[in-house]
Amino acid sequence: MTEVSAKEVSDLRKETGAGMMDVKKALIEAGGDRDKAKEILMVKGLAAAKKREGRETQTGTIGHYLHYQTERPVVGCLVELRCETDFVAKGDEFQAAARDLAMHLAAARPRYVRREDVPDDAIEEAKRLFAAQAIEAGKPPEVAEKMVDGKMGGFYKDTVLLEQQFVNPEKFDGTVEAMLEALTARLGEKVTVGSIARVALGEE
Incomplete structure (x- = not known):
């Protein structure tokens, strides 16, 4: 069985927020590979969250x-x-x-x-602004459209x-x-x- 140190467990726990025993098990399962252990924890966490999607939070x-x-x-x-x-x-x-x-x-x-909370008019206003910036920079329409899509990702991360x-x-x-x-x-x-x-x- 793969041996994992307390520091490895502590570091990965701090990074992922998972419980200590879950982190230790993931590291052992991953053979000590930190990135693989993170993937294991993510999959388990998502599966647990998925099971609870229909529950009410009142x-x-x-x-x-x-x-x-x-x-x-x-x-x-x-x-x-x-x-x-x-x-x-x-x-x-x-x-x-x-x-x-x-x-x-x-x-x-x-x-x-969440993204669905953003009003349609705020989305359209952001798209118009990004399109105007792309056109002002001399980009052709098809390139400008792709630039708008890319900038919208940043817009959502900001807001x-x-x-x-x-x-x-x-x-x-x-x-x-x-x-x-x-x-x-x-x-x-x-x-x-x-x-x-x-x-x-x-x-x-």
Whole structure:
């Protein structure tokens, strides 16, 4: 059987957010190959999340964060983090995740939770802007169209919470969506974000 060190387990656990025993088993199964172990953990996490897709998330908590400047709050963020039971909602890991997501909001400034939440007019406005930029740069129409498609991917990463890279890679290295999937796998029940709010002094 492949021997894995405590440091290998600790490093991969920090990177993936998976449980210690799950990480150790994945490393052993992968023969010590870190990348393969990550794939194993991802597949297991996605499978666990898939099983819970149909479940209702009717309880949870509100994660909150205030960013201070010269001893006064200038940015305030709220995240509605949902789960299935009060037992999980009151747990330290769930509460910490809600606060971490609120802090992410302060730094990353997402406007929507998921891609389908983005209004059609906001999408069309972004496409028009990117098309105008491509044409102004002298690109032919067919190239401009491909450039618009590429830039829209960046638009969603800038504005959609689930598609953003989590701002604290030391806690989780991946997208917010992957972070929620890992949390779902660890806690044993579905975890979702309901709504978000960010208020900043002087911003409209």
